[in-house]
Amino acid sequence: MNKMMIGSETITKAEARSAGKVAAYWTVTIMLAFSITLSGIGQLMRMGGNVDLVTDIGFPLYITNILGTWKLLGVLAILVPGVPRLKEWAYAGIFFLMTGAALSHVYAHDYGDAGFHVILPLVYAALGIASWALRPNGRKL
Numbered sequence: 001m002n003k004m005m006i007g008s009e010t011i012t013k014a015e016a017r018s019a020g021k022v023a024a025y026w027t028v029t030i031m032l033a034f035s036i037t038l039s040g041i042g043q044l045m046r047m048g049g050n051v052d053l054v055t056d057i058g059f060p061l062y063i064t065n066i067l068g069t070w071k072l073l074g075v076l077a078i079l080v081p082g083v084p085r086l087k088e089w090a091y092a093g094i095f096f097l098m099t100g101a102a103l104s105h106v107y108a109h110d111y112g113d114a115g116f117h118v119i120l121p122l123v124y125a126a127l128g129i130a131s132w133a134l135r136p137n138g139r140k141l
Contacts, residue, residue: 021136025135032127035124043065044068059104071097088141105118
């Protein structure tokens with residue numbers, strides 16, 4: 001049987017799977033957008049450990065302006081409707097930015113407490129991959 005009851009409505013299993021995929025997409029995408037937005041704002045305002053985070057591995061402080069701006073623009077590109085090609089670039093940018101951050105900390109031997117400086121950017125990269133993979137058809141090229 002390909003139909004199931006949800007409350008008083010009958011839907012197909014394909015519709016239920018599609019609805020589950022959309023819910024998973026938005027859950028992961030909101031987590032990604034929230035995390036990257038907070039990170040970008042923190043870098044632009046040089047809040048918390050953002051200054052030490054970049055200068056301890058040898059980057060100039062102005063890199064926070066560049067990274068923070070690109071992060072916020074990337075989040076906007078992912079969240080706004082339409083512009084599927086720009087979304088592709090934004091997802092790629094987040095992946096390269098986050099894996100580059102993790103590798104930069106590895107090469108500088110700056111792992112942070114329990115590897116936090118490496119693990120967190122890789123988690124963000126994984127969220128980006130998951131969001132990209134779960135995109136509804138209307139958000140794809």
